[in-house]
Structures are given as C-alpha cells and as structure tokens.
Amino acid sequence: MSIPKTNAMRILDTRNIAYEVHQYDNEDGQIHGTAVAEKVNLAPEMVFKTLVAHSGANLYVFVIPVAEELDLKKAAKAAGEKKIEMLPVKELLKWTGYVRGGCSPVGMKKLYPTFIASSAVELATIAVSAGKIGMQMELEPKQLAEALDARFSELIK
Template sequence: MAGKTTASRILDTMKIPYTLHEYEWDEDDLAASTVADKVGLPVDRLFKTLVLKGDKTGFVLACVPGDKELDLKALAAASRNKSVEMVPVKDLQSVTGYIRGGVSPLGTKKKFPLFIDESIRGLDPVSISAGRRGTQIFVNGDRLAEACEATVCAISK
C-alpha cells in the first residue's frame, strides 16, 4: 500500500514539504474522528474534502475540519451559487477520480474550485486524504491552500 499518490506528487512538484501517514481503515467507519485518532491528530486538524454541485457553477470542492459541518449557505455564497448540494457517493469516482474516504483536494481528474474553511490558517500540520483510503498527508495548512489555489473563507459551522 505504501507509495506516492497523485496528491503527494503534486506537492513534490511544488516543493511543499509533507509527510504520508498510513492507517488501517474500515469500510464501515470512515468518520473523520476515527481517522484522526488513527493518525494521531486532533479531529479539528483533519480536513475532510466534500464534493458538491452548485446550481450555477457546477462542481465545487470544500474542505472543512473533521469536527465541523459544512455550512451549505456559506459555501453557496462563496462559490457564487444560489444553492449547492452534495454529490451522491456513487458519483464521486466519476467526478473526481476518487472514492469515498479517499477524496483529496489535490489531483482530482479535473480542477474544480476549492473552498477551504478559514480555520486552516496557521495550522501546521493539517491532515488531508492522500487520495486513497488508509493514507493521509500531513502538510502546513497555509501551504495546502496555496497548492490547491483555494479560496479560504468561513464555510463550516
């Protein structure tokens, strides 16, 4: 299972330091709190990547801390949509190239607008999916936002 992922190769290319952390995953428990425990980080430092579709702009990605929920209204406003809705799990792979529990904000099949909750500012490290279940990337939060060309704003509650 060890080895580079598309997401880690992107960080390599950009010369952004990171570390890969592997853990045993369970199909029935992909919760952020479980993953945070397994990689030894507080859950508010584990950022989950959510895939949504806006009524005007199409697909957007959102990263929020594992202990928070996405504020759909805030994301809609930030992404210039009237509304956004979660993409069904069955459509994740065809849209992003990733499966549930392994969606990374880096290396999606197509580049989508990414919105990261402002709580990421100044955090080092934060954890994101490396693009496969069982592997997390630890990286500086500000550098991650830069690498993803993300809009950093208040989108969690």
Template sequence: MKTNAMRTLDQLKIPYQVVEFKVSKEHMDGEEVARLVSRNVEEVFKTLVVCDKDDLVVCLIPVSEHVDLKKLSKASGHKSLSMLPLNQLTQKTGYQRGGCSPIGMKKLYPTYIHESCLEQEVIAISGGHRGCQIIIDPHQLIECINIKVGDYVQG
C-alpha cells in the same frame, strides 16, 4: 503507493508527510481518523465535493464540523449547492469516498477551506486513498491549488 495528490505535491516541490493506517470498516468518522493518525481533531480536515447542476465545488472543513451549504453557495457564487451524489464521486474526481483528496483530482475545481486551518501549524487531509492522510502546512496547501479561505461551517 504514490497517489495523484502526492505526485502533484512532489511536482510543486511542496513538503508533506504521509501517514497510513488500517481501515477497519466501510466508513470511519473523523474523530477516529484523527486518533489513528495521532492528530488533534482540529488538525484533521475532510474533503467534501458539492455541486450545482454540473458545477463542482470542493470544500475542506474540520472533521468534527458540518458544512454550511448556504455560506459556501454565497462564497462560490452559486444559487444553491448540494452534496455530489456518491455514485458520481469517482467519475468526477478520480477518488473514492474516504480517500478523496482536494489535490490531484481529474480537474482543478474551485476549492474552499475553513479559516480555522490557519490556526494550525499543519493539517491532515486525505492522501488520495482510504487509510492515507497527508500532513501539510495549510499555507502551502492553500497556495498549491489556489484555495479560498473563509467560514463554511454551520454555527
């Protein structure tokens, strides 16, 4: 099943690989997803959607890390950011929890990715539905939706 993320990558002629896996429970942690898609945990990035009132910001960080909202606020020019309430995720992005891809959202929101992605040949990101990951060159991902690279994790 093609998702908006895959259709967008196809339109942009950006190569990617789709890896699908069986979803065993409501919420799976990133380490489990990495194992299921046969990737090192450093290669798997989660998509987080944060907000400042009505302004949305998308952030990709390694699944084993926690976002530093102060660093992300500073980088994005916001006074303060907080996680988007889960009940608004589908309405704002078109995706559901566990299947939220930074590509192909209802709108193109300012997007940020942790700099460690540049140390990887490929990274895995959500493919647009639960149980689906897209394996992609991080440089091509950054170019395709004009992602800003920096340090957005705690520590």
C-alpha cells in the same frame, strides 16, 4: 518500508511542497473523519475532510475539519452561487477520480474551485486525504491552498 506514492503526493512533490504521510489501518471499516483522526493520532480539528458539492453543472470542493458540518448557505456564498448541494456519493468517482474515504483535494480529475475552512489558517499543519483510504498527508494549510488555488472561507455551521 517505502510508502507507495499517490497521485496527490506526486503533485505536491512536483510543486516542492513538504508533507508528512500518516498511514492507518482501515480493515475495521472505520474511515469516517473522527476515527481517522484518532488512528493517525492527530486532534480532530487538524484533520480535514474533502467534500464535493455542486450547483447545476458547476462543481466545488470544500475542505473542512472532520468533526464539523458544511454549512451549505456559507458554501454557496463562498462559491458565488445562490444554492449548492452535496454531490451524490455515487458520482464522486466519476467527477473526481476518488472514492469516499479516499477523496483528496489534491489531484482530482480537474482543478475545481476549492475552499478551505478559515479555521485552517490558525493551524501550523492540517491533514487531508492522500487520495487513498488508509493514507493522510499533513502539510501547511497555506501551501495546500497554494497548490489548489484555494481560498480560505467561512464554511462550517
């Protein structure tokens, strides 16, 4: 069966970046990271969530392992800001074009400064949302960083 392409996948395709799609059933409402990792049969340290934070009018994207927590002080330091806070979930769609649980770092409305947890560098591949609840895409962390002009940083508590 063919998989419908998401905007995130099309962007990777145009950049000739290889990825593998993992689909999962989300009917049970379990779309939090560790449940998704289990459903796509990947270790939680390989599955990364996309978090959006802001400092004033500046938005930043942080990609960290699903079982970890973003350290806002480290995130602010990486972004070169004094203080940073999470973007309210109700504003996610407006700024990124994505909904909670289906927020991909690839293909947001704008290319925001993006930071990927440095633990990703040690892995052959990581999985991130493909831009739709029920779909993950697995790819090389360095290629993801290249596609997003992202930097690897210390981000987790």
